[in-house]
Amino acid sequence: MTVTAQPAVGEEALPGATGPTPRRRTGRVRRIALPYLLLLPALLLELLVHLVPMVIGIVMSFKELTQFYIRDWGAAPWAGFDNYSLSVDFDAPVGEALLHSFFVTCAFTVLSVGLCWLLGTTAAVYMQETFRGRGFLRAIFLIPYALPVYAAVITWAFMFQRDNGLVNHVLHDQLGLTDSPSFWLIGDNSFVALLVVSVWKGWPFAFLIVMAGLQNIPKELYEAAAIDGAGMVQQIRRITLPSLRPVNQVLVLVLFLWTFNDFNTPYVLFGKAAPEAADLISIHIYQSSFVTWNFGTGSAMSVLLLLFLLVVTGVYLALTSRGRRAADV
């Protein structure tokens, strides 16, 4: 779409424009159509890449879709709710593994979002006042956010190597905290490793958003509070945190959705099959679909995951007033 091709529409659409009736009518039609035309590309693309595949994904979850039918998935036999009952039969291996993965993901998400928020907010509050080197420090803090996920996570994977990694070198060789070098990318420690990487990568986003939010707090509020004798801690509790409420409500929701759905971090850190202790749900579903070639079950699990996220998001938005405003835009 070019700019020069369009002005005629606007001229005709101007409220005060006079002219022959038919022209004015087409002008009005165009004026009504214009917002839809502006939104059309975005809508079409989101439909093609997100909504239509999602609907197909839901259909697929009711089919017995194995590798034999992948070329012509429409021909796969109907499975009814078989895929779902298999996924939620928590006494059987498939359901049990899914439930385990779900709990791991919940624990991981709560810890990661909590720590990201805490680090980001603390750093932003400490850096609210100007001091020497503040701009430089801010640039450094944004590096984990800017680094491509795979480059950063590969570096962490190197640091977590058992024999030649930095982590064991420090904990075992230099500090002597462990009897023998630990495994970090397999076994129970893998949860800790994943959490550290996730927080390292995620907290700068919280920092960025909270920092932006802090700029909107008028300086006079602090001055007035200082005159009334409020100390540093009281000012943070009474002014900073309440003013950040609307920002935090959006921030926590976004962090929650990103962390819960995160695929890149565990995939680069552990590969196609994550250790049991760090078996995040997106990797688990990927494995159920692409490694064991059962796409029907994988789709059913995805739909269950989406339902869970919808319910959580819905409840969250209902509980926060900001949600209603955000939906209105």
Next chain:
Amino acid sequence: MAAPRSFLWSRRIFLTLLTGFVLLPVYVMLSSSLKPLQDVSGEFRWVPSGLTIRPYIDIWSTVPLAKYFVNSLIVAGAATVCSVVIAIFAAYGVSRYRFRGKRLFTVTVLSTQMFPGILFLLPLFLIYVNIGNATGLALFGSRIGLILTYLTFSLPFSIWMLIGYFESVPRDLDEAAMVDGCGPLGALFRVVVPAAVPGIVAVAVYAFMTAWGEVLFASVMTNDTTRTLAVGLQGYATQNDVYWNQVMAASLVVSVPVVAGFLLLQRYLVAGLTAGAVK
């Protein structure tokens, strides 16, 4: 406000520790990329026994890194340009017009953000194959398919941010331009867009980073000729011998363009977030 001494000290300690945490992998990446192979294969050393730039020469031949680099640049660049242009139109429509279905549109677009990528990976793959069979348009395995996919990833957030940003541009300005004879699109590009440059730069940075860093779709939807850095970098690590110094050198090389760009433009990003996401 005069900060008490205890505050200054706690700030100093906290920020120092945090800087260490942030820079630790950066140091490992940089120092290991300059170490000879026996150094990175054995016990970790803080100080390299010898410095070599050999890894930076070898990375280009161990895997076809240059090709992946070009692929990533094309895909991320095209996805960014398309995403920004489409987001500008959509955000302008939402911020300047009242129309039926406005609320439905914003809710729909925003809610696509919460879909787990894994949910539509396979269906999307099937759709692309079907479209390809029906029209001969090679979406699967080509750069176009990846560009289409990536631009929709950054689109919702971009639209959301630009709506906030456009709303901070006084409506009188573009209405005045329209009275002066501009069409709505003339007003958009001559008045609203120039006034919203920081927001647009922020959105572009975000879109580029999203495309440059994506792994899941890149690993399923590319082939030998269209492979991007996200997949190509795994080539060093899956061989029998892991050349960690080369892995680190390659990681550094692929990070430099996006980190440099980001740090140069981060002022805009902060400004954009202030006006857009936070409002």
